[in-house]
Amino acid sequence: MLKKYLSFVFLLGMFLFISCKDKSTEPTEPTDYTNADGILGGILYDSFWATEANYSKASDQNLVNKLKTYSDFFRCKQCHGWDLLGTNGAYINRGPKTNRPNISSVNLSTIVKTKTPQELFDAIKKTTGRRDINYDLSTYNPSTNASIGDQMPNFSQLLSDKEIWALVKFLKNEVINVSDLYDFQLTGTYPTGKISYSNIGKDGNAANGKTYFTQKCQVCHGPDGKMIPNLDKTPGMTLGKFIRTKPNEAQHKVKFGLLGTPMTSFKTSLQDMKNLYKAATDTLTFPN
Template sequence: MKRAFQSVKYLCLAGIAAGLAGQANAEHGDLHDYAHSEEAQEYIHGDPEQPTDTWTLSAGGRIYDNWWNALDREPPETTHPSYPAAGAQSGSTTWRCKECHGWDYRGAEGIYSSGSHYTGIKGIYGAIGANESAIAELLRGPDHAYTEDMIDDEEMARLAAFVSRGQIDMSRYVNLETREIRWGDLNRGRAIFQSVCAACHGFDGRAYDWGDDGEHAYVGTEAAAAPDEVMGKIMNGHPGVAMINLRAFGPEAAHDALSYSATLPQ
């Protein structure tokens, strides 16, 4: 670990911190705020002594999702200088890679071609196979403006590796025009969910509820409404919490788990 950690408490939209699994369920009300133990800190924000490529790519994917939660940093207080004035977002969320480039990595040519996340900015899909040092240099440049205090060089290398080698063709798993799942193997997905995901989320996916104002939002709700986002989190984990990921088993396994998750109660 290269830096002192700043805090152990995070607001999250998916996943759950280690040590809290099974301690609450949907009947206990909405659970948005999770604390994780000191024992979980190493897994969530640390790095292994001999990191595999699989770990590096999933870590880079979490940085792409939300780098300050992934890296235990303070979120920016300003709107990103390159965020278009016509965009609907403001503040720290505009510093997230996914906010402009999308969960499908296609930016204005993908699911974010319209709606509240539209920016007109192209995606990163064309950077697959690109030189990782060049990607890191671009991310340090004025268009992206990520300083070493935000993302240090070793962390930036993980993000660059993800951009070059960690992306998946989301169109194989999600219809980018309708944002609907292209169904996978539900039986295999059921097996994965019941033996892995249910440890935290419960067999019906309702152990935790991320809804607001009386509206429920369970695993099934999220998987059906935003399958590209959930696919990304299944592949890489959710930043800032001890959520497992399935990158080591490949996108087909993640797709099957996503497909089954979308059949769970909403």
């Protein structure tokens, strides 16, 4: 009996020891990450020098002028896409030009899920193998001189730690996984491949999506989404057509805003976005 009692006490002690040890060694998220603004991060991902981003180096006019002149060499979305899939998604056909680099083959959407906030922060702030701010981008040629221009910018020269943490918070907490919104099929290879979309809105509720549109969007876009002509600077592009043909991009602009316009960010849940997308598939309500 005494032997059984001592065995029980020993096992109980080991359990308590292990439990306490596990709790004390659990990794904690950095305070700067906890306090970061993921919505701001979504804006930075689009264009970190935009007015809406309150860029920390906005007073450096020479720098801002360079960022605007060579914008696609600095925008995160240019290399990784609105869907974070790079060449594995909607940008499979976005080939390079002398004024924009090649699209990244990295599937950022997948990588983000496997990395801690600190690992992502360190990767963004990394200096090795990154393009220096002083590199002359006017010499970029995708056929003959692309290696340095295609490199990720040295963001340690461009962004504050607070801005980098905001990007990390966006990537970890605020990004909408586009596979939850629609299905897509790729044919061919980068940079001449094609993408086709199907099942837009997936399990969303069209009626709820129409209600969301009425409450959030109708005042500017009108009841049928045609009040603002030529969306995306494309002749004849209506809101319905934009969502149906560019669902990869629409989701980001709905949630984080269309920079440089009165359209600001909305607090939009995944279900809200599914519902809106499902409603937009109705070409009678939201015609081309």
